[in-house]
Amino acid sequence: MTLPHNTIERLFLYRRILQDALADSKRSIFSHELAHISGASSEQVRRDLMLAGAEGNRRLGYDCEKLLTQFSSFFKTDTTTNIAVIGVGNIGKAIVSYFLGKKPHIDVIAIFDNDPTKHGRVIHGTHCYPTSDLEKVLKERVVHVGVIAVPAPFAQDIADKLVQARVPSLLNFAPVRLKVPPPFFVENMDMTLSIEKLGFFAKSQL
Amino acid sequence: MTLPHNTIERLFLYRRILQDALADSKRSIFSHELAHISGASSEQVRRDLMLAGAEGNRRLGYDCEKLLTQFSSFFKTDTTTNIAVIGVGNIGKAIVSYFLGKKPHIDVIAIFDNDPTKHGRVIHGTHCYPTSDLEKVLKERVVHVGVIAVPAPFAQDIADKLVQARVPSLLNFAPVRLKVPPPFFVENMDMTLSIEKLGFFAKSQL
DNA sequence: GCCTGTGAAGCTATTCACAGCT
DNA sequence: AGCTGTGAATAGCTTCACAGGC
Numbered sequence: 001m002t003l004p005h006n007t008i009e010r011l012f013l014y015r016r017i018l019q020d021a022l023a024d025s026k027r028s029i030f031s032h033e034l035a036h037i038s039g040a041s042s043e044q045v046r047r048d049l050m051l052a053g054a055e056g057n058r059r060l061g062y063d064c065e066k067l068l069t070q071f072s073s074f075f076k077t078d079t080t081t082n083i084a085v086i087g088v089g090n091i092g093k094a095i096v097s098y099f100l101g102k103k104p105h106i107d108v109i110a111i112f113d114n115d116p117t118k119h120g121r122v123i124h125g126t127h128c129y130p131t132s133d134l135e136k137v138l139k140e141r142v143v144h145v146g147v148i149a150v151p152a153p154f155a156q157d158i159a160d161k162l163v164q165a166r167v168p169s170l171l172n173f174a175p176v177r178l179k180v181p182p183p184f185f186v187e188n189m190d191m192t193l194s195i196e197k198l199g200f201f202a203k204s205q206l
Numbered sequence: 207m208t209l210p211h212n213t214i215e216r217l218f219l220y221r222r223i224l225q226d227a228l229a230d231s232k233r234s235i236f237s238h239e240l241a242h243i244s245g246a247s248s249e250q251v252r253r254d255l256m257l258a259g260a261e262g263n264r265r266l267g268y269d270c271e272k273l274l275t276q277f278s279s280f281f282k283t284d285t286t287t288n289i290a291v292i293g294v295g296n297i298g299k300a301i302v303s304y305f306l307g308k309k310p311h312i313d314v315i316a317i318f319d320n321d322p323t324k325h326g327r328v329i330h331g332t333h334c335y336p337t338s339d340l341e342k343v344l345k346e347r348v349v350h351v352g353v354i355a356v357p358a359p360f361a362q363d364i365a366d367k368l369v370q371a372r373v374p375s376l377l378n379f380a381p382v383r384l385k386v387p388p389p390f391f392v393e394n395m396d397m398t399l400s401i402e403k404l405g406f407f408a409k410s411q412l
Numbered sequence: 413g414c415c416t417g418t419g420a421a422g423c424t425a426t427t428c429a430c431a432g433c434t
Numbered sequence: 435a436g437c438t439g440t441g442a443a444t445a446g447c448t449t450c451a452c453a454g455g456c
Contacts, residue, residue: 081405199287
């Protein structure tokens with residue numbers, strides 16, 4: 001059973017909203033509430049939940065706890081996601097510190113850099129290895145997501161190495177489009193592109 | 207003349223590729239070359255360029271320089287995009303240093319933070335103001351894009367302030383969906399969501 | 413022969429509209 | 435009355451397929 005890509009993304013968003021709701025001791029939630037907080041339409045929410053096999057009560061909406069346990073098994077979010085960060089420049093460091101501690105089910109298990117002065121050092125609580133050890137280190141540990149935070153000219157090389165090391169998913173911060181064979185998967189976080197696009201909207205809107 | 211959102215994003219990508227090509231002293235480029243580097247299909251590239259009003263030569267493909275000047279006027283990229291960064295934590299600092307110097311047509315003109323020890327300080331070459339001065343400072347300068355790098359609970363409040371200050375486009379790094387009235391525009395860079403999604407792909411692919 | 417340009421077809425995603433429940 | 439669930443309609447995006455030019 002394979003859901004649309006967009007639906008999957010929104011489901012993770014709903015999950016986050018449900019967690020907040022539950023923390024506010026809300027028992028159940030309506031599709032229009034989820035819609036309002038997530039920015040989707042209520043029909044969209046209901047369809048997404050339907051596709052995920054969820055069921056709501058026609059008087060009370062959806063039961064938060066029930067929905068969350070359903071998500072957990074469905075999305076395997078009860079197991080931790082292990083990530084490795086390659087490149088410990090400004091962005092790499094920001095990412096590592098962002099994920100440390102804050103998110104309990106996301107674990108930065110290794111970081112890599114070419115700079116010899118960083119090797120062996122512990123940065124934000126995580127050990128830093130030389131990039132050349134990437135394959136060796138990653139074959140010892142299960143890594144779900146490789147985060148590429150190196151300068152653009154090196155990004156494809158790192159992607160190749162991560163594919164070699166059988167890291168299934170890559171999150172790429174470098175402003176290039178990486179080529180990986182299926183079923184490996186890359187998601188781009190291209191800040192420059194986003195800023196350029198937003199700048200265009202801003203300028204054309206005056 | 208309003209292009210599809212996706213097309214606009216790809217055009218900025220093509221533009222970047224064209225700049226690289228020109229730097230490599232390539233005179234002209236084929237749609238399939240742009241396709242290969244950008245990850246789109248060649249038909250897609252041709253349609254995008256067509257929508258942007260570009261014309262190619264049937265023997266040589268598209269003239270790089272001609273295309274770029276066309277893009278410049280079309281996308282107003284000859285004028286600098288001014289950005290302000292709100293929140294000088296790890297992510298905020300990384301963003302500022304990422305855009306400083308590197309990208310000539312993107313200019314970080316102000317940064318804001320609530321921490322009084324940062325006020326008046328110059329961080330990565332840019333002056334840091336207290337967040338309470340946001341409206342005052344931004345009304346003196348044209349700011350195209352506001353980058354929100356504050357913790358999630360404060361993000362909506364900052365968004366409201368940016369809307370008040372007439373900043374047309376927002377780039378949001380906080381893991382919440384912000385509400386702004388049209389025609390204001392928000393783009394989300396939700397790293398947590400991306401990692402969760404990629405983790406899901408990774409786990410379901412084994 | 414290999415390229416561009418583009419109508420038409422196909423596919424994906426979202427919204428409409430309403431039946432059914434409680 | 436107000437909610438969910440969902441077929442049907444619509445809108446948006448991508449690929450096909452091929453005409454036309456160099």
